[in-house]
Amino acid sequence: MPRFAANLSMMFSEYDFLDRFSAAADAGFKAVEYLFPYEYSAEELARRLESAKLTQALFNLPPGDWAKAERGLAALPGREADFAHALDRAIAYARPLNCAKLHAMAGILPPGTDPAAARRTYVANLRRAAEHAAEAGITILIEPINTRDIPGYFLNRPAEARAIIEEVGAANLRLQFDIYHCQIMVGDLATQLRAHADITGHIQIAGVPDRHEPDVGEINYPYLFNVIDEIGYDGWIGCEYRPRGETADGLGWLDPWR
Template sequence: MLRFAANVSTMYGEYDFLDRFEAAAQDGFRAVELQFPYDFEASEIARRLDDQGLALVLLNAVPGDLRTGEKGLACLPGRSRECLDGVARALEYAAALATPCIHLMAGLAPAGIPRATLEGLYRENVHAAALLAAQAGVDIMLEPINPIGMPGYFLNTQQQAHDVVQALGLPNVKVQMDLFHCQIVEGDVTRKLRTYLPTGRVGHLQIAGVPDRHEPDTGELAHPYVFSVLDQLGYDGWIGCEYFPAAGTRAGLAWARPYL
């Protein structure tokens, strides 16, 4: 049986953030993921999780200054210390919330700097982040993101991410395979699942309808077929539902009912 985690940063926007955990549990989710928890005390989030019997399976490291448009620091020259400080902050939350995975955002590639230079810096920062995370038993996730939704993002394709994971050879560095981004950038999603899942390098999946990022039963990607392929491949990890409901979260959960 496939396992789905509600993303409480994108779903349940009808509720105040801390009330979204209860709403997700009421709808049958046993796990959640989120993007940036840092405006709230870890102890308060932990209480909400415990009260609802929920696991928090993924959170993002501090991405820099979101207010100025930063989308991560790992590829940015001169920001390595700040990047690793953000990972350390995320690990504090992961420890308090028993979260096994942290997504380390690559960042927007600065203009005028050769990609090879940024690639070397990115790998150094991922390596350093992974060593920090390993001490806490946490995995570092690398997520390719489509350049239409996030122009200039450094990491766009599945192969780019897998190349980094293979080059580093660290057991706690894995790919966060968001099928929404994969479909927009590359397509051929189920062939890529068949290629990459057996490698053991994929640590987390995410879904959303393409191209509008609403419920996964909308848009151009046939999720029932995708789910059947995941079943065939024996995928037993979490699948994060990182989408924005089109007309209220509960009104759009028909696709998930068989799994909750």
């Protein structure tokens, strides 16, 4: 039976961010995720979670300078100290939020960066991150992101993520399988889900091509939810989509699984 987490960075945007927790709970969600928590204190976020009786499923490490189009630090040579600081900050938030999974964004390589050097940096950073996170009982996730939404992003396909995970060799480094990104880059979704079930630590969904509700677009999500059950995945499924209108008005797709 799928279990869904509302992505509060995209959903319930008709509310102020801190009010989205109770809105998600009122809509029937039992868990939430979001991109970044760092504008708010961990204590305030923990209070919102507790008040709404929600689980914090996931959030991202600080990505660098978002306003300057940085989208992660893990694969950027020369930014190792920045990545280590980002990891420490994320873990400091994860502890009071009881969040057991953190996504480490790979990043967009600056012009002229040697891809081989980026890969070595990525592997080394993830190895250290996994070791540090393990002490806190946290799993590090890496997510392939499509080149249409983020051109130049270092990690784009599940098979590439598998190769990195296997090279790092840490039990608490796993795949964040975003079905939206996978459809754009690879397709063959049921096969991809089955092929990577053994390394999948989190799943996200959205309609393709416009990243709206999962009942809009070219993906047959009810079929894929059955596949997800079949492969034995019992974690949260993050709803990382942009509602077409008021969030609650577009939640009819959720009715069979509320």
